Amino acid sequence: MTSTELDLPVASRAAPVRWRLPGTGWQRLVSPLALLALWQLTGSLGLLPERLLAAPATVAATALDLVTSGTLPEAVAVSLGRVAAGFTVGAVAGVGFALVAGLSRLGEYAVDPPMQMLRALPLFGLIPLFILWFGIGETPKITLLALGVAFPLYLNTFAGVRGVDAKLGELGAVLRLGRGELVRHIVLPGALPQVLVGLRQSLGVGWLALIVAEQINADSGLGYMINTAREFLRTDVIVVGLLVYCALGLVTDSLVRVVERKALTWRRGLLG
Numbered sequence: 658m659t660s661t662e663l664d665l666p667v668a669s670r671a672a673p674v675r676w677r678l679p680g681t682g683w684q685r686l687v688s689p690l691a692l693l694a695l696w697q698l699t700g701s702l703g704l705l706p707e708r709l710l711a712a713p714a715t716v717a718a719t720a721l722d723l724v725t726s727g728t729l730p731e732a733v734a735v736s737l738g739r740v741a742a743g744f745t746v747g748a749v750a751g752v753g754f755a756l757v758a759g760l761s762r763l764g765e766y767a768v769d770p771p772m773q774m775l776r777a778l779p780l781f782g783l784i785p786l787f788i789l790w791f792g793i794g795e796t797p798k799i800t801l802l803a804l805g806v807a808f809p810l811y812l813n814t815f816a817g818v819r820g821v822d823a824k825l826g827e828l829g830a831v832l833r834l835g836r837g838e839l840v841r842h843i844v845l846p847g848a849l850p851q852v853l854v855g856l857r858q859s860l861g862v863g864w865l866a867l868i869v870a871e872q873i874n875a876d877s878g879l880g881y882m883i884n885t886a887r888e889f890l891r892t893d894v895i896v897v898g899l900l901v902y903c904a905l906g907l908v909t910d911s912l913v914r915v916v917e918r919k920a921l922t923w924r925r926g927l928l929g
Contacts, residue, residue, distance in 0.1 A: 711893035716900075719893040728882070733901060735878040736867060739795070743802025743870075744863055750803065751810030751859070752852070758811075759818030760844070769815075776808045781869050788873065798870040805866035806859040813855025817848030853917045857910055864906045 693713055699705040700712025707715065723729035754772060757764040780801065787797035821844055871880020879898050886894035 707892065708890055709892065711896060715893045716896045719891075720897045720900075723894070723897060729897070729901070732877065732879045732882045732898075733905070736871065736880070737905070739798055739802065739870070739878065740863055740867055742795075743799045743866075744806050744860070746799065747803035747806025747859065747863070748810055748856075751807035751855070752814050754807075755811045755814035755818060759815045759848075772808070772811055775804075776812075780805055780866065784869070784873060793874040797873055798867075798875070801870045801873075802863055802866050805862040809858035809862055810852070810855040813851045813858065814848060817851025817855075818844055820851065821847035850917075850921060853913065853920070857913050860909045860913065861906060864902055864909075868902065 696705070696710075697713045700707070700710070700715070705712070711719070720729070754768050758768040758772070759765070783804070784797070784801065787800055791797045791800065868880055868883075871878040872884050875881040875884075879901060883895050883898040886892075886898070
């Protein structure tokens with residue numbers, strides 16, 4: 658080791674030189690764009706028949722036609738209405754049952770076993786029973802959505818309530834907070850991170866449930882549009898419908914993440 662190296666600080670000798678590529682954000686787009694180009698190329702060369710999967714250019718043209726004709730906006734509006742109704746019912750039930758089970762042992766013994774048994778049932782296997790019980794209208798679709806939404810919210814809210822630090826409960830007792838004030842000022846804020854995680858999960862399950870629910874003798878909505886296209890081997894319409902499902906799922910998830918950042922400004926994580 659030379660005298661120059663000995664004169665350097667230890668940190669300077671130990672830290673290797675790291676080269677960083679400027680502007681790494683755009684690089685995440687390379688592989689999706691390459692796959693899209695490969696998809697278009699195989700379709701144009703006839704290697705991928707349109708009856709199996711339409712090319713991206715065909716899908717884009719079909720999407721434009723569906724939008725200009727009003728078919729796609731109408732289907733999206735119907736599907737959003739069903740999701741809103743099913744999500745509202747499922748969220749209220751999931752959070753409500755979680756609070757009952759999480760705030761007392763008696764509530765846990767009464768609520769948690771039935772919820773765990775229902776959670777183990779195949780959700781989509783209940784469709785024949787829902788049709789027998791509720792008919793073929795909107796009720797079985799919304800009920801299926803509500804069930805799909807309720808369980809992730811229930812599990813995460815229950816875990817969040819039980820994960821609140823006991824010392825905060827002791828603080829509430831010192832401040833002489835009532836039961837309602839304790840829940841509002843200590844339990845709910847402490848459980849909020851877990852609740853928001855459950856909210857994101859439940860939205861994902863809700864969109865998956867909607868795909869199946871809208872094929873229960875539906876006469877409108879994205880699922881009906883996809884099911885009709887399947888009968889006529891219109892893979893371009895099917896792909897458009899699936900892409901809209903993906904886009905709606907991403908939008909709703911992004912909205913929840915915005916709420917999460919606003920509501921949890923008090924919490925600093927590993928990355929700040």
